[in-house]
Amino acid sequence: MRLSGRHVSCIRGGREVFSGLDFEADSGQALAVVGPNGSGKTSLLRLVAGLLAPAGGSIGLDGGAAELTLPEQAHYLGHRDALKPALSVAENLSFWRDFGGGIEDIGQCLAAVRLGHATHLPAAYLSAGQRRRLSIARLLAVRRPVWLLDEPTSALDAAGQDLFAGVMRDHLEDGGIILAATHTPLGIATRELRMGGAA
């Protein structure tokens, strides 16, 4: 499996964010998207996720399921964590599992991110780090080969970052692909995709 982009360019609000960007990542590889604020890291992830239309170039996944589009084979972990405060932790996670067509056990996914004790707590009472852990549990509840992660370790404590590094390592060993926008080291072997300055 190979995720690749050719001469991708992105225009937002009439301003060119980046252009002529090439990148590729094979199965088992992680690509860290680095660069200063405003250099288009989030835009790139949203382009790959199909949530923005590229102004030029192409993005594709070779060797994936033929009948599915790239966004349908990807997980997107963004700044907004897609949690409903009125629902409990388990309800939030089991909704995303059912919606994504996953079959994993909710209890195991929550235990894997050390949220097993908070299963019945409404998501409104979670701390920022716990919300992030719950979002990470979503990656485990439904299997998708491509993970698009936007600042995945923000709000995580040191133990959480170690734990997430282990989760990502397992995913890569399973032949997954990770594209992560980040300012801090992820704790796994990555190649760097440097986005130019805002200039």
Added chain:
Amino acid sequence: MTALAALIRRDIRIALRVGGGALIGVLFFLTVTVLMPFAIGPDLALLTRLGPAILWLGALLASLLTLDRLFMADHEDGSLDLIVMGRTPLELACAAKALAHWLAAGLPLVVATPVLGLLLNLDAAATSAVALTLLAGTPALTFTGMIGAALAVTLHRGGLLLAVLVLPLSIPVLIFGVAASQAAITGPLAFGTPFSILCALSLASLVIGPFAAAASLRHGLD
């Protein structure tokens, strides 16, 4: 199918929890209807004549009240991104969300109608006619309103814009809903004619609404 069922279950659950807003619509409906006799005066014959129209207007405004949260809440917390990316066609997901909204916010209005009919001096036959027309007509209000709710997300404007966009679309529903109720109460028209058109409006909006809303959401993502 499990994905759609999960979406419907989640939306209904949120609507029924504290702060979800399912009961807000019914309370608003109650308030509007209770205020009418005070404004119009204690003329029982007049109230009976205006009753169906008042109930329909109340239900129309009440169904608009919670509609702007249909996509806005999901947009704000990022759920909408994941729903758009999902393997479920966006049109079906939109239809499921609208169905859940109607079950949680539209159906209670229909159930409340017989009680509110008492306040307007409507007899049992008249209130059941109004309730029946509301049952047939409120899906049309929800599914056309969904188009406005999707546009409100796209244009980053909530609330009032939705009302301005959606109310003109709901005029045919209002006309035939009230006409069918009046026909059942006073005649001389047959009840079946306007009621069939009302049902047709609902069925058409069931088809058009999800496609228009999904197109709007796809086009407007950023």
